[in-house]
Amino acid sequence: MAQATAGKETGANLPFIYREYSPEQLRQALHKMYLIRRFEEGAEDSYTRGLIHGTMHLSIGQEASAMGICMPLTLDDQITSTHRGHGHCIAKGAEVAKMFAEFFGKTTGYCRGRGGSMHIADVTTGNLGANGIVGGGLPIAVGAALTAKRTKSERVVVSFFGDGANNEGAFHEALNMASIWKLPVIFVCENNGYGMSTSTARSTAVANIADRASAYAMPGVIVDGNNLSEVAEASHEAVKRARAGEGPTLIESKTYRHRGHSKSDRNRYRTKEEIEDWMTNRDPIMLYETQLQEFGVIDQAGIEGIREAVRQEIADAIEFAKTSPSPEIANLERYVYTEPL
């Protein structure tokens, strides 16, 4: 998104995004956050009705993180995503219809029904894919950044991962290589407090994931992951640094998932109060909506308009997915190898 001055009020005290983006862009961001939320609610609902099988990992509650990080990215920039990747995919520009189609296992899906939720990707908008392997995307992002550097492009690469992933060897090896080679890559740890059932306190020797940045001689930045402007500001800084050839940044975005880890979570490791608190007092969409109104960027009618538009978009997308064709068994072995033209 292009930079512009925002809103009714101006001045240096405004939160970052109100200085950086136009009101229209700010409203679009809200639109996208709703799109993420409603997409996942729709997926959850379809799952319950048996229209989607397998499992899925919902990022409800983490929308500001995905959105904020992607705001300074262009379509040419790339991301690697995670098992909890629907938000990243939409924030980076994917169409929800093709995402639903993928979840429904259809040929019109982004992965032609071969990948599902855990491998959702839209290479055309720069999403190299969700990943079923915790930490699996980090080295790949470093490789993509190596391409960006070797081809002297302006491109930056963002690698999303969770707090749990920070204890994988892949994290260590990837951050070290990105740093010594000064690659244009941004490591975004979405710290939602738990890797599955294991809290960071029980799994991780340091209090903040960003505390590990010093082990790779890169900046480590902590942001409130439910505050869109804070996330976007950190992303802006890191993108600037990366494009200037100054190397990688580690951003830790503190957030929370409202839902269970996946569809098979008995939720024994978090208290009802904790979940309740994040849902009612720190919902990123609610916070952003309130702020937008406060700064006069949108009014209640505008919000209703967005909600209604999103509702329609989701309904259409599900319809598209439902009516799309399934792959043919005869094509089982297609896409294993690159067919000669």
Add this chain to the structure above:
Amino acid sequence: MAQATAGKETGANLPFIYREYSPEQLRQALHKMYLIRRFEEGAEDSYTRGLIHGTMHLSIGQEASAMGICMPLTLDDQITSTHRGHGHCIAKGAEVAKMFAEFFGKTTGYCRGRGGSMHIADVTTGNLGANGIVGGGLPIAVGAALTAKRTKSERVVVSFFGDGANNEGAFHEALNMASIWKLPVIFVCENNGYGMSTSTARSTAVANIADRASAYAMPGVIVDGNNLSEVAEASHEAVKRARAGEGPTLIESKTYRHRGHSKSDRNRYRTKEEIEDWMTNRDPIMLYETQLQEFGVIDQAGIEGIREAVRQEIADAIEFAKTSPSPEIANLERYVYTEPL
């Protein structure tokens, strides 16, 4: 080794080991350092004459590091070692005769001829083995420390590894687990400046390996690895901490290998001057010898005595190895599984 007050001079200004150990123990340490040096020279010589095959990694120049770390260890304590592990093995208490026998591929060798230099081990003195996999020993050491803790023993475990190993994922995962579980393990990075041909500056994002300790919330200590007393003091501290249940320590021992990486090194990545400087001005045995004389713990005749004793020990050991029997081909598949009694 038991603690005692040392030498002619006393007082708080004496280097650590002179306060901590008896003159006899200090002379024994010199003896062992010579034993390591001459063992490796003997192995090198035997290799040149075709008596030993394969390859080997000599730690000549690093003797103070192996010796200093092992000084506070008891026979019950354990270590995991590396491809450059002869010094660790001897410092921990192994017999050079059985080591030579192993290098000569004989049944009287520590590994009955199955392991060779890269897998040299003496479990009876607590050496769980050298390792052909860079970083392979770190998680194993953490596991041994878990045993120590679970069985409520006093045992501590030392994991030796090189600067190159610090970029392996295994390093990261091992240090994190050791820290969160507060295990009695000491991570000793013998930083000889290079992982094979690659300098730490080219491979590692931080200036000191110990700078990474903060990422695991453990103390990171840097010592001059060619100064026996400094190494031993750091080891003492770490052992005390580990035995007290306070968890792991990372010690970085800065040292240098005089020889090439292995037997196939064209040595294109280091200057003659650099090697020369370390050999003539910073040889750990020479430094220690001078210091011992300075503090009156030994005189020239005493040194000659040690040298001669070691010469004889090595000669006898090589003879033992030479005249030992080779394994029989019929026993090829022995030791793959544990035979029922």
Add this chain to the structure above:
Amino acid sequence: MDQPVRELSYAQAIQEAMAIAMEQDERVFLMGEDIGVYGGAFQVTGDLVERFGADRVIDTPISELGGAGVAVGAAVTGLRPIFEFQFSDFATLAMEQIVNQAAKMRYMLGGAVSVPVVMRFPAGSGTGAAAQHSQSLEAWLGHVPGLKVIQPATPHDAKGMLLAAVADPDPVMIFEHKLLYKMKGPVPEGYYTVPIGKAEIRRQGRDLTIVATSIMVHKALDAAETLEAEGIDVEVVDLRTIRPMDTQTVIDSVKKTSRLLCVYEGVKTLGVGAEVSAAIAESDAFDFLDAPIVRLGGAETPIPYNPELEKATVPQVPDIIKAARDLVSGRR
């Protein structure tokens, strides 16, 4: 076995085996991701943490390589860890410790140590979890001297073989098909073991030997029922152990039936059935063969997400029936 027998699910049988092992022997403990309060991704450890405490049912960070290495280090120094991979696919991160360390340490050290570690691998497709959560990688580990590799197919064997694995002085790798976890079957109470390295004839027959592994044993038995109605009398051998493989039982069966069909879920090429076939083709059973040795294995593709495609990647009962019919009738 004299103990009373109940119906338990495969997952319950494993859980019971682990509980018995921990009760009997202080040295036994469990490690893995989310095996504590979460109960394990497939609820195999369930509530064991409440019974044995977080000290003996240890949640690891998400660090498969390190975690496996910790288990190896604990085993070599006297404990008896049972390490759970959350999905067998994540063994790809730990092959170093499994293959270079656990499998070889005893040999490299000339017999100075043993490595009594047990590792559990929830494996296989059929859950809609796509390519990185559905693999069958037992053939890899079956290729590695120093390891023992088993694939129990029933709740009874799951318990008995796990107890045998814990008692074994060497590293034992257990591949558990995820779709079996909820399958019920008779399981004796108390302690018993089922030997590692012995195949089991699940059904006697004269016309054709089907060697199957894990979940395919049940599909083969289903197929055998249908085939029986057609007059084709199938012998079903449950291989149970991949390494060391009990080829003698297969040889004896083939000498009787003269025909061999291998059914396994892993990718066909270089999968377990390749070894079964090759072992028979070089044995004295060769002279008894009346027909080519046929393999039904997984398709040469990653496991797809779409459920119909997913089903088509691995042998199903009708595939087995058809292959058996063709084999017996001489159709190719």
Add this chain to the structure above:
Amino acid sequence: MDQPVRELSYAQAIQEAMAIAMEQDERVFLMGEDIGVYGGAFQVTGDLVERFGADRVIDTPISELGGAGVAVGAAVTGLRPIFEFQFSDFATLAMEQIVNQAAKMRYMLGGAVSVPVVMRFPAGSGTGAAAQHSQSLEAWLGHVPGLKVIQPATPHDAKGMLLAAVADPDPVMIFEHKLLYKMKGPVPEGYYTVPIGKAEIRRQGRDLTIVATSIMVHKALDAAETLEAEGIDVEVVDLRTIRPMDTQTVIDSVKKTSRLLCVYEGVKTLGVGAEVSAAIAESDAFDFLDAPIVRLGGAETPIPYNPELEKATVPQVPDIIKAARDLVSGRR
């Protein structure tokens, strides 16, 4: 081929192929441990860093998992990395990126990307480097759909197949036996490719087919000379590619000779020869077989350090001669 032919070593042939690939295509670059100024552990990259710069001959930290992942990421975004493992044994650290990512990414993304990465694995025993530096793990990767796996046996093929691998849009894994690096043979100058997926008949014969891989091709040819003097006429098939395997060439050969011996260095159980054997035993060549299919593979043990033991772990020329004699004479 019209280009002039010189004698080059296997290592030189690979180096030349990499140089040609880098000259032809800016996207090609090399990654690995100590491949720059050190020239690679086996001097395969040699002085390439001087010609192409440290930017295109990149020394990585000792980070096999991460390094392989970087190569995958670079490949999927448009570059053509050639990644060197210092020893194939260290692939155990990178199986995740090789198997879950490189092999499956195209499939999981429904064809939206290709992953044109080449990985090189110095493999095999015979150097006295013991159990963790001597393995032959090609069977593992041969089991993985999405990968192509090759084992060139001659300098000519090493160059031509590497150039084919670089041109290939999919991940290609090259297993290079360390003892071959110094072996010399005729190599044409300039660019040429040798197709992936085609076996080569190295010697025509009537009495027995020996299918061999990598260094075993040369041992089989040596054995064939001796056997010829005894009146046994051996056909030697160099398999060259493990995946996709050219079973048709083997089938055709077996139909001619009626006898099959598979010779490979990897551990016998579940090694490459298991697949060769099984593929023949289920093909129409089965009816032509006059004798069991015999395999000579590596012993069921880690590679020992002692040189005599080490030699005894893998098939040697006399072993091949004996197996061939027994097979032809009907001795078991």
